[in-house]
Amino acid sequence: MPRRTATMLASTLMLIALLCAGVFINVPYSELSPGPTVNTLGDHGGEPVLQISGHKTYATSGHLNMTTVRVTSADYKMNLVEAVYGWLSHDNKVVPHDTLYPDGKTEEQSTQENAEEFSQSQESAKVAALDKLGVPVQSWVIVATVVKGSPSEGVLHAGDVIKAVDGTPVKVTTDVAKLVTKHKAGEKVVFTIVPAAEQAAAEKANRAATKSRDITITTTKSNDEDAQRAIVGISAGTDHTFPFTIDIKLADVGGPSAGLMFALGIYDKLTPGSLTGGKFVAGTGTIDDDGVVGPIGGIEMKTVGARDKGAQYFLTPADNCAAAASDTPDGLTLVKVSTIGDALSALKDIRSGDTADLPKCSTK
Template sequence: MLASTLILIALLCAGVFIRVPYSEMSPGPTVNTLDDHDGEPVLQISGHKSYPASGHLNMTTVRVTSAEYNMNLVEAVYGWLAGDRLVVPHQAIYPEGQTEEQSNQENAEEFSQSQESAKVAALRELHIPVKSRVVVASVIKDGAAEGRLHAGDVIRSVDGTAVKQPDDVAKLVTRHKPGQDVVFTVVPAKDQAAAEKAGKTATSTRNVRITTRKAEDDARAVVGIQAGTDHTYPFSVDIKLADVGGPSAGLMFSLGLVDKLTPGNLTGGAFVAGTGTIDDSGKVGRIGGIEMKTIGARDKGAKYFLTPQGNCAAAEKNVPAGLTLVKVNTIHDALKALGDIRGGKTADLPTCAGN
């Protein structure tokens, strides 16, 4: 008995000092997009009629250990055995030695983009027109375009070919060989901003000739910019939520906006939570940490959880008791499901169990 006890103590001590390359995920806070957070409404609309909304449309989050955190073997084993946390390889959260600062920056950018896509998807679902344009999202330092193009410049065409999507820019540039010239026709950012302020359409353009360079990782021709999409909304829509990152709140933001822009309550007073990325067309994408998000939602009182179709298989492995996983693939799917919940037609819900 003494020998066994001493061996156990030795193993436990060794486990404390043995570091393993893992990180931990656990349920994070959930926030009702229809309510206030830190003293101000999460969704703020001005310049257009809006309506009071009750019930819950909660976005969900996941907590993760920091990039510098060195998990020991005992903590890893405890996490594997516990039902309310998830132990994953460190690189699954911080790929290729990514620092926490770099991860936070990436998450902040994704969160900002998800807000814009949520606005566009919600307004288009309500047939409210949103003007879109391809812009220079960023200019790479020391790249060929530095000083020639600027963030916010509207890209009308490349070599005379009109661009409609950000991907069009790269396709047109890579038709060239490194060292060849490419001509961008752009509306300068300051002219675009002035036109918007005056409520007009910018018409002044200029041609910018840039000599392409060879990409660092292959033989492609590049100019050193990242193209993106910018939007003009017919009224002001702001999403106020600090200390949250990543793209996974997009679906719930868009549903919250639809609820506030239409009379009545989408949920009929039910507690609905969910997750999922969303693009400008309203398509819902899969996210990470689904098992932790369902736990966090149920702990807060959620009865229904809007689940991206691509996450159904993982979510179904450990569904918290009393929580119904509702499968969605688009914002339209989510709105139809909310109509069923609101009308008491829960037997008609497309659940993950039937995936």
């Protein structure tokens, strides 16, 4: 056999061997890719994404699309060939598995966490939109979660309203930790609560909850670096009563990053005229009750997904601007926002066509 032919054959066999090996060699990485985008002003799965009853609504036009990122599952075993392909792909991103699933987090745990964050983002979106419209919303601090095996297990329950700690009224979630950590581990702390069942019954009857009770809990040491910090084993959250019904119907989506776009969609439906002026606007960002927009993950995937869907403008959290601007998809204008007020101001310029002074993202 001629030497040249033998060399080419050997090289081909070596390449095949390497490819085969790459298929069977698993690597500790996961992949992110552009996920679906959904118009919060439109329908999804055959029904409106935003359903409002008990208050006048107005016709809308254009798009206010929330965006998503598709990620490989926690138990997915990526092989070397897939990792290399992902690294070379412009629209996908390969990251260490532990970045998405830290501390051995399972798929079920991740799904549950994302569902909780998604639910909270919906609540905050409603509050932020109504606050911007001057519509009052009643809020109170609740027990959000109870840690298994903690002093609070079986004593406090998710949904219990925390009225006071040691007789001091609780107004915001951070009050709870401040009051508990005034104690040393092993000391007793008194929670004044309205049980979740009583609160639910009061809301259903459209009355104020009146049945409260005091519960004494013995604190314990935290497991973090500050080992002397007193805890009771709960996380505090916020619940709200809205003056009318706002339902967000969107299955198979998790995480908090759609908050801004939900808030804008709600605002648009509750005000005359069109926020977008018929333009295709997409975006992302968490939102809190005060309308502050926070950063999200996977911004590069979301801008690509929005561009592919037809978006002209992308509302971008200020803290994500530099990363997004480093690789902006062609034809997409990245608009920097820090609050829902910023977003509404930008939308005013977009619908009027006066976009020269839009606060655009830059890499600096």
